[in-house]
Amino acid sequence: MPHPTIPLEGAQFLKAETVGLAEPRGFKALGESAERSAKHTAEIAATIPHWQEWREAANQIKSYAIANLDKLLVEFERNVTARGATVLWAADAHEANQYILDLVKEHNVKTIVKSKSMVSEEMELNHALEAVGARPVETDLGEYLVQLARQRPTHIVTPALHLSAADVGRLFQDKLKEPFSAEHQHLTNVARRHLREDFIIADMGISGCNFAMADTGTICVVENEGNAGLSTSAPPIHVVLMGVEKVIPGIQYLPVFLNLLGRSGTGQKLTTYTHLFHGPPPGRKMVVILLDNGRTNVLKDPAARMALFCIRCGACLNACPVYRRTGGWAYGWVYPGPIGAVLTPHLIGLDKAGKLPFASSLCGACGEACPVRIDIPHQLVHMRHRAVNEPSPMNSPMERLTWAVWAWWFSGPKRYRLAMAMVKLGIRMAKILPWHPGKLGAWTRGRELPRVPGGPAFRDWWRRNGAQMKPTSQTEPITHP
């Protein structure tokens, strides 16, 4: 466990990075696990003949849902209310926290069991609850570990991806006073034993929401450990935290998402449990909190719509070569990886997270992996364009000037020649110098500079030889090995 809790103060990606070394944060195990998951997902997807059609269908359903968000949310509210739930609209994290704190007070809640919810991470709900003396308990195993270690998730689906079994053994030894073990089953049993008591005494359960069906008022939560089932059914109050983008028009559209989500998230055909909640059971209370928290910012930027299609499967994180090497904390906020690099600037502002879209080589592995076909690489360049033009740490008059000069040089052949001659001279000189400053030093720390050829550039060579180039005679004998 190399890192303490990282405060939520916006993305610091590139700042840390420029002083980074070859293996930026030593997350070798995390990278390998992510890569294994990506391969696993790809293999299982390859067995589905209609995988591409499913992705397209999911994309179109989301496209419709996001375009009609206003109507669908109201329809959902009407239908879920008719089933006995209470709906609360929260413009931001503070408002959402306040709703929960009010409930805590009203019902004298002491212990809260939580199943996995990234929205609650956005809200920093646990801090808010602890501040009023309530005790939130994460019950998803990964979240539980991260909470015990007082860290943040490194991954949106597998939050403790960075912890090895031995790390967990030490953690349990330290925090739970359990004898050390690095044996998976044993560790799971320890966690289960500790959690079981909390399920029994909890006064409130909090879950996320994977999909909300407008037509039936159904809430769908998927999971693998059974903890969401217990969190939502054992305590007398069930609070659902839901980002406004989670609504889909109808229950008939659910299966395609379930098929995609399990396979893309963990390489399963279907998650172990799929819960469909239709309002609270008799005598119980169900509260649905609809959270905006920056999501509607995306709607103001038509080119960015797709960022709201995300079903939080984590496939783009696993596929991303940058994420594999930096881990999730490097992204500085709740959502890491390629989708985090796109979404975070929308949610918390380019002024805070403007560097994130640059944390990518634009290799496109994310777009290829995304089950709802979000055009993530193109979203990244779109957000880069915004980041250099709007208030953000990437908006630099100096860099703009550099590119303006570059554009002038490269929009005329004479100027181009001059610029290239200077670049070549620069590289020749750099090869002699023992030490390189700044960006150049960053390049040569681990790589040789390219060789500068002594002969003419192609354009000069062509001028002399181009016209004389004749086809090699096809009858000419080819020297076989």
Place this chain on the structure above:
Amino acid sequence: MTGPQHHSPPHWDYPQYEPGEPVALFIPCYIDQFYPRVAEATARLLIDQGVPVVYPEEQTCCGQPAFNSGYWEESRRVIRHFCDVFAGYRYIVCPSGSCTAMCRVFFAHVDPDERIVGVGRRVFELTEFLVEILGVADTGATFPHKVTMHSGCHGRRELGLLEQPLKLLKNVRGIEYRELPNIEECCGFGGTFSVKMPGTSLAMGQTKAANILKSGADVVCSVDISCLMHVHGILQRDPAMKHIRAMHIAEVLAAKGNGQ
């Protein structure tokens, strides 16, 4: 891989290539200046197929570096120049998957002007042009070496470029083709990415270099020499990898067995 998605394949609705019709070469700036032999091999390959080659001398760059950095307005200026230079050609061939993707896919993002998009759509990557437009399967090359191929991400994911170069490569006489483990992972070059995030870029490149070594090849080739500039820079730093040569695929496909 879960399969291609944003592919922008050659536009089949586009008028067929007429034998004897001249093709314009677009030679990206780094090839023009640092790898002129790659451009020469590109011209050679086309001319050997009986294709008349024109090299518009006013050309400079496709605008990609500024585009990827978010400076679309500056990029647009260079793109407009590109389109002025190449407006008169129906087929433009470029020995780079990445620059071809810039033209064919990303011009439309920067400048939706029909003329700009139209010119961009007429740009073809070299191996794609040879295989899909000319129907070439064998360039008649001889290259008796152990060779592996790095597949540049832009070419593969934006243009669907993988089978075309492999097909030509595997038909080279004397070649011993070696699979590259984990071929789908990015090499970490990414243009300005390599200077904006040098640590991560290097870590990615080192993984790529290690996989190239694992392949057992003596030569690594690619449709993108820019990736190889970065990867070769890393190979050269390691005594165990120093012997591995980096070549553009055009040089391999034009080789006549003299080992060059």
